[in-house]
Amino acid sequence: MHRNFREGLEDFLQALRVEAGLAINSLRAYSAALGRFLIWCDLRGVRTWEDISADTVVDYLAARRAENMAEATVAQDLTSIRLLMAHLVLERFTARNPTELLSAPKLGKSLPHVLGIEDVDRLLSAPDGEGWRDQRDRALLEVLYACGARVAEAIALRTETIGPSMETLRLFGKGSKMRVVPLGGRARDALSHWMTDGRMSLPGARTRSEVFLTARGNPLDRTNAWRRVKAAALRAGLGSSISPHTLRHSFATHLLMGGADLRAVQEMLGHASIRTTEIYTHMDEEEIESLHRLHHPRG
Numbered sequence: 001m002h003r004n005f006r007e008g009l010e011d012f013l014q015a016l017r018v019e020a021g022l023a024i025n026s027l028r029a030y031s032a033a034l035g036r037f038l039i040w041c042d043l044r045g046v047r048t049w050e051d052i053s054a055d056t057v058v059d060y061l062a063a064r065r066a067e068n069m070a071e072a073t074v075a076q077d078l079t080s081i082r083l084l085m086a087h088l089v090l091e092r093f094t095a096r097n098p099t100e101l102l103s104a105p106k107l108g109k110s111l112p113h114v115l116g117i118e119d120v121d122r123l124l125s126a127p128d129g130e131g132w133r134d135q136r137d138r139a140l141l142e143v144l145y146a147c148g149a150r151v152a153e154a155i156a157l158r159t160e161t162i163g164p165s166m167e168t169l170r171l172f173g174k175g176s177k178m179r180v181v182p183l184g185g186r187a188r189d190a191l192s193h194w195m196t197d198g199r200m201s202l203p204g205a206r207t208r209s210e211v212f213l214t215a216r217g218n219p220l221d222r223t224n225a226w227r228r229v230k231a232a233a234l235r236a237g238l239g240s241s242i243s244p245h246t247l248r249h250s251f252a253t254h255l256l257m258g259g260a261d262l263r264a265v266q267e268m269l270g271h272a273s274i275r276t277t278e279i280y281t282h283m284d285e286e287e288i289e290s291l292h293r294l295h296h297p298r299g
Helices: 003-018 024-043 054-066 071-090 117-125 132-147 151-155 185-201 222-235 244-257 262-269 279-295
Strands: 168-172 178-182
Touching: 003 024, 003 071, 024 054, 024 071, 054 071, 117 132, 117 222, 117 244, 132 151, 132 168, 132 178, 132 185, 132 222, 132 244, 151 222, 151 244, 178 262, 222 244, 244 262
Parallel strands: none
Antiparallel strands: 168 178
16 A cells, blocks of 8 residues: 555544543544555556546545445445545545535335244353353353443443443443443343352463453453354254354344333434434334234235
């Protein structure tokens, strides 16, 4: 990548980290997306910010589509480039923003996969043994569903983030923003059993503050957490498409179907904008339409 590009990109990423407080995974995503774009520009002789035109960006997005990238990915690429160019104008790296007149591609509404309540029960009951691994996996699944936690939030749980009597958990979401979420009775029982029994049988458990540990007493990482959820899904006969995020989506949808306030669900999910949470109201509408078609005599 040309030095001129590297300096501007590093300045933008620094602003995202320091001023916007973006999480490390989000920073990596921006760095990767924009790095691809700037290398593509460099290879085509576009080596200064002033050389980047609207046509440059349009051609790049067309190249991404030719690689069979999903339209949502192409839209995200454009968003990243827009934010970068707006920052560069503000910081006087360049005098103009070539993306100002470009419109984002229209996307169809993509609704996340949600489990029915019976399927959730099957999934959460899949680790049915009394060994330490089943105790841990049961507690992890219960926390993911009971709190709508992201997998990164669940594996980051520490003993001091568990509230008195295990009635609440403190979760740290994107940008290290903290929220307090209630923990239901079944999740509380599973977590308590793991903390006082299975976890204590692992090496280093008394000195580690992380809640979820491996056989060697190390913190459970994101990859292994995904694997444990998928293993439980296969054990429950639910297939391999289930992920930790499926439980988060199911948590939100089941709350709204039960009559929960949208703002309360937004707070529990840690969404910065109510618009992000509103996708679940559309899912609820789809459920109602499906029931109408199934049961109404003229459905």
